[in-house]
Amino acid sequence: MAFALVASGDGDLYEIIGLSLQVSLTALFASCIIGFGLGTLIAVTRFPGRGVAIIAFNTMMGLPPVVVGLLVYLALSRSGPLGVLGLLYTPAAMIIAQTILITPIVAALSRQIVEDLFNEYDELFRSLSVPTLQAMGAVLWDARFSLITVALAGFGRAIAEVGAVMIVGGNIDHLTRVMTTAIALETSKGDLALALALGIVLLAISMTVNALALSLRSTAARQAYA
């Protein structure tokens, strides 16, 4: 029955899937902009408190989604500092929560990758007097396969997350209902077919992401670019 639902092209089902992808991909895009930038900056520069920043990002990789949801809720609620924006219970709030959740993952993992490669290139770059910004660009480009894998890991975390989007999105039908929150709701209602159908799609997305990551890694290794 769940497979039939997926195959039937059910409008509600695909609306939920569409919103899930929209929210998580937007959050991923924002996280990559912020996370790759921060990760690269920490990797190639030396400043007081750098070690603390690395520990902080590494620690935040395991941020509990419900805590992130709670903090974003407090910030966006009517009496919160960003309450005037009126973003609570909108997809934008869910994007903010997921961005906060996965940016530390993207930043911490990309920092490690970029730092390893930068250390490898360091003497060459200094010998050639490569300007810092150009060096950062070159390292990011050469590490692109590994960084795409990082992005996919971030996407995997975002798309499967339920606690934060439930709190700040409210799981409102046709507005903020995504796959994970819908699965939780339909299960509690006893509509296991829809819950299972969404679960199948979620698993398929997760498997696709993992297959892509693996394929990228092996392609990069085969071509000696990794």
Place this chain on the structure above:
Amino acid sequence: MRDAAHPMGEIGWIAAEDDGHGAAPLLPLTVRGLCYEAGGRKLINGLDLELGAQGISIVMGPNGAGKSLLLRLLHGLISPSAGQISWGAAPLSARVRQRQALVFQKPVLLRRSVGDNIDFVLRLRGRASAGRRDELLSRVGLLGLASQPARLLSGGEQQRLSLARALATEPEVLLLDEPTASLDPASVHLIEGIVVDAGRSGVRIVFVTHDIGQARRLADDVVFLHRGRVAEHSVSQDFFRTPASEAARDFLAGRIVL
């Protein structure tokens, strides 16, 4: 030590002339009282050296004598604990370093194709052109491998690519840190040919090697290091015929030099 103050006397100094780029000449190189300490040990210990404007200088010495360190200090990759390095009249700076190139013992190649490794440097120097890239690759015999990933090249090919990349910067001084270590004779021959050609075209070469045969083939003058100092700096023929220092005599005779 044989005439350490003017070791290049027989080869002759080239008068300081404008290099055509409007910049002061990089040579002669003058090093005075150079020291480098690490872990409480003086690895370079009061080293004095003068190099003239032309030719191939071979830097030799036993393991731990400070050969690679000297090259890194001359290139400014590491800072001395004490002493002075003057390229021409100028102290070592990023601008001076841009007029030199260093080839590392272990090639550091970008995770890109062979051609892209050259393009990176050409773009950096504002001289990007497919023709120039192909000319450089052709010069080192790698034109047919331009689209291959650089890391799939053999050890000798990787070192030739490093050399081509160094030449892409159009250096006035080329510093080579044992570029033929662990390579087969054919690769050594190819690399030596490229270095000699570069020397003939006016690039000043400073070449670190352990290989006595290679030093005999290439050297105009030999700088022999021992315990972080210049034990001897002589014209090549004199060095190999009548080494002045005991350490150099032992080294050339294949005896252990401590």
